[in-house]
């Protein structure tokens with residue numbers, strides 16, 4: 001447990017996971033039009049055994065399927081136990097599907113459809129979780145791996161990310177197969193085991209396997225954006241955000257060398273000064289904001305709920321584009337949706353008070369907007385720092401942003417309809433996922449990739465993901481199961 005803090009830190013740096021984007025659409029606003037629609041009235045069509053479903057989730061959370069960067073340090077016993085737990089608790093699911101283990105611990109289930117002419121769909125998620133640390137365990141209201149059912153919630157690691165996600169899928173298939181529902185379309189269900197550390201053994205191998213098999217998917221749904229509540233002050237309509245694209249990521253290293261020497265006769269600028277100036281130039285003028293395409297589609301359903309002056313601005317972008325960009329850039333969440341961001345995460349130089357540093361380095365983590373590329377980022381850095389003596393290096397594991405899924409495609413429309421049926425008061429927007437998900441390994445298999453979980457998220461919930469007191473409400477979990485059943489039914493046949 002002593003190592004947990006450093007492990008946790010290194011994982012946070014890597015940060016594969018989801019819900020940074022909880023706060024996507026909050027921009028400071030004046031008084032808004034007072035619209036208070038009635039409480040969301042979800043139609044409960046399917047009779048789910050709530051007690052059993054909730055207990056299964058609780059027990060699922062108790063399995064400590066913790067991912068660590070250093071695989072040698074992972075205890076895989078709980079992984080094996082979790083796999084057996086699923087087998088025992090979802091018997092119909094296991095009977096109706098064919099299971100393949102990939103990368104040792106990732107599971108790919110195939111639920112064969114009756115019509116081989118329909119392209120298969122893939123529902124996926126991950127069952128690994130980030131560790132909890134000995135330092136913070138005591139701050140939890142209930143033990144992080146206790147799976148406690150209290151106060152109307154199920155508590156513990158994975159309650160939001162992503163055990164509720166995958167187990168709601170399993171509940172749905174169990175429910176349907178128990179009632180002899182036979183889909184026309186083949187469904188694959190993938191449960192990955194290393195999303196939190198990059199998905200190289202899991203999702204990447206599963207995608208490679210499907211590709212080898214010649215599978216072409218109609219669509220896939222992975223974890224991703226939630227249903228955000230409290231989007232605008234005074235507006236109680238939740239906004240369901242479907243992640244139709246995700247950002248790329250590239251680490252750029254700046255290094256600068258200088259003759260060393262004694263600190264009593266320093267040059268005008270040391271390594272530290274020169275690199276600081278470069279960083280400052282990047283901070284002063286970030287990469288270009290893209291107020292076009294996806295961001296417009298994301299904001300569009302919100303416009304009727306904005307204040308008069310905001311509506312005026314958003315309806316007359318030909319005149320107010322600059323103002324809107326400035327406003328959106330001020331909020332860290334909307335800023336991240338608008339442009340490629342630059343986080344200066346590592347700065348190293350100097351080792352002794354009276355010795356001039358010979359070399360310094362800075363690492364900047366850029367999250368690349370879909371309108372930019374890695375090459376754009378490199379060029380921007382070169383031009384912006386305007387110093388040929390600083391060496392610029394693009395580090396390994398850089399990835400370009402994902403393509404943007406087409407919102408006119410039949411699977412998007414089906415998903416939208418499913419959300420409308422399940423959350424009848426919710427607004428729905430295609431959105432940019434600013435973090436990373438396992439879905440990025442599947443671009444060769446389909447162009448219809450959606451990152452979405454019907455988790456109701458308020459501002460209060462944001463720090464719970466990878467943080468303290470992660471929990472999901474029982475009501476919301478039941479909604480998730482209802483949603484997954486509808487999703488399968490709505491996509492089980494021909495869609496267009």
Ligand SMILES: [Zn+2]
Pocket residue numbers: 017018126161162195223
């Ligand atoms: Zn996740």
